[in-house]
Amino acid sequence: MTDMTPTKFDFNTVTGLSKTAKPIARPLSTLKGYFHDAAAFDAALSAGDPLVYEYFDMGVPETDGNVAYGTTSIKPGKIGDEYYMTKGHFHTVLDTAEVYYCLSGHGGMMMETPEGKVEWREMKTGDAVYVPGRWAHRSINISLTEPFVMFFAFPGHAGHDYGTIATKGFRKLMVERDGKPVMVDNPRWNG
Amino acid sequence: MTDMTPTKFDFNTVTGLSKTAKPIARPLSTLKGYFHDAAAFDAALSAGDPLVYEYFDMGVPETDGNVAYGTTSIKPGKIGDEYYMTKGHFHTVLDTAEVYYCLSGHGGMMMETPEGKVEWREMKTGDAVYVPGRWAHRSINISLTEPFVMFFAFPGHAGHDYGTIATKGFRKLMVERDGKPVMVDNPRWNG
Ligand SMILES: [Mn+2]
Ligand SMILES: [Mn+2]
Incomplete structure (x- = not known):
C-alpha cells in the first residue's frame, strides 16, 4: 500500500523539455560500441561530444x-550512415509493455523479440506505438533536422536490461541510403 | 507470456482525436446523478444531449x-455552476496509478483517497499529473471555450470501480464563482 501524494511536472509539448525537472543526458561518449561504424564514431567523438539523446526519470517507485513516465528527445544526426538512436533495452521483467506517443519530429521504434522477430x-x-x-525497443530519429520527441509510460516494476543489447546489438539497423532511411541487417549482430 | 505484435495509432496532439480509432462518447444523458444541480441537468438534457467528454479504449489486454493508454477530451461547458467533468473512478485494483499528460486546454484533476484526503x-x-x-480521479475542464485534452496511461490490470463514486460522489466539486473556478464542498456527498 502506498501513501503517495499526487505530483505535477511540466513537459513542453514540442521539445519535451521541462522548466522544473532535469533530464538525463546521453552524449555520444556514453554510446561507445552501439553504432556499427566504429571509425565514424571515433571521428565524431574526437570532434566533440554531441548530445545524442536525453530523457527523464521522474523517480516513480519501481x-x-x-x-x-517522462519524455525523451533523440537529436538529429548520424554516425556514419546510421541515424542517432537510443541504446535500446529489454525490460528485466520481460513481459512488461511500454507505450510511446510522438509529440514532435519524425523517427520510429525498432523492436525485436528474444526469438528473433523484428x-x-x-x-x-501524434503517432502512438x-x-x-517481450519486445526490446530502441528509438531512432530518421530526421536530420529536428529532434524526435516522445512521451512514454511503462510499468514501474519493469526494470531495464541494457546488457543483452549492449552485447548482441539489434538484428536490424536504420541507415541512410540515397538520402532515405532504410532498414538493413546489422553486420555486427552477435546473437 | 504474451505474443502480441506492436501496434500504431494516431492521436492529434491538440484535439486528441484519431483518424483511425473511434472514441467512446459520454453525452450528458450518461451522466445522470453526477452533477450537483439536478434541475440544471434536466434543463440541459431537455434542450439536447450535448457531448460532455470522450475517450479511447485501445483494447490493451487487461x-x-x-x-x-489513450486520450480523453472533456468539452467546455457547465451544468448550472459546475464545470463539465468525467464520472471519475477508483481503480478496482486500488493500488494502481495513472499518469495524465495535458495536450491542450485548461482543466485539472480532482483526486481523493478512501480515507478522505483530497x-x-x-x-x-504540457502539465503531467x-x-x-489509492486515489480516485476525475478530470474537470475549467475552460468554457476549449476542450481539455490529455494523454493517459495506467496498468492494464487496474480495472475501474465507477460504483463507489456513482454512489458517494467526490467530497469536493469545482464550480464557477464570479467567473472563476473554485473548489467547494459537495453538498450531496454521501460517504
Ligand atoms: Mn522501456
Ligand atoms: Mn483511471
Whole structure:
C-alpha cells in the first residue's frame, strides 16, 4: 500500500523539455560500441561530444502498480550512415509493455523479440506505438533536422536490461541510403 | 507470456482525436446523478444531449505488465455552476496509478483517497499529473471555450470501480464563482 501524494511536472509539448525537472543526458561518449561504424564514431567523438539523446526519470517507485513516465528527445544526426538512436533495452521483467506517443519530429521504434522477430514502426507527430511485453525497443530519429520527441509510460516494476543489447546489438539497423532511411541487417549482430 | 505484435495509432496532439480509432462518447444523458444541480441537468438534457467528454479504449489486454493508454477530451461547458467533468473512478485494483499528460486546454484533476484526503491539480498544456495508487480521479475542464485534452496511461490490470463514486460522489466539486473556478464542498456527498 502506498501513501503517495499526487505530483505535477511540466513537459513542453514540442521539445519535451521541462522548466522544473532535469533530464538525463546521453552524449555520444556514453554510446561507445552501439553504432556499427566504429571509425565514424571515433571521428565524431574526437570532434566533440554531441548530445545524442536525453530523457527523464521522474523517480516513480519501481513497484508493480506504478507507472514510470517522462519524455525523451533523440537529436538529429548520424554516425556514419546510421541515424542517432537510443541504446535500446529489454525490460528485466520481460513481459512488461511500454507505450510511446510522438509529440514532435519524425523517427520510429525498432523492436525485436528474444526469438528473433523484428518490427519497425515509423512515427510522426501524434503517432502512438505500443511495445508489447517481450519486445526490446530502441528509438531512432530518421530526421536530420529536428529532434524526435516522445512521451512514454511503462510499468514501474519493469526494470531495464541494457546488457543483452549492449552485447548482441539489434538484428536490424536504420541507415541512410540515397538520402532515405532504410532498414538493413546489422553486420555486427552477435546473437 | 504474451505474443502480441506492436501496434500504431494516431492521436492529434491538440484535439486528441484519431483518424483511425473511434472514441467512446459520454453525452450528458450518461451522466445522470453526477452533477450537483439536478434541475440544471434536466434543463440541459431537455434542450439536447450535448457531448460532455470522450475517450479511447485501445483494447490493451487487461493484465499486469500491459499499459492501457489513450486520450480523453472533456468539452467546455457547465451544468448550472459546475464545470463539465468525467464520472471519475477508483481503480478496482486500488493500488494502481495513472499518469495524465495535458495536450491542450485548461482543466485539472480532482483526486481523493478512501480515507478522505483530497487533492486538486490544475493542468495546462504540457502539465503531467501523476495519480498514485489509492486515489480516485476525475478530470474537470475549467475552460468554457476549449476542450481539455490529455494523454493517459495506467496498468492494464487496474480495472475501474465507477460504483463507489456513482454512489458517494467526490467530497469536493469545482464550480464557477464570479467567473472563476473554485473548489467547494459537495453538498450531496454521501460517504
Ligand atoms: Mn522501456
Ligand atoms: Mn483511471
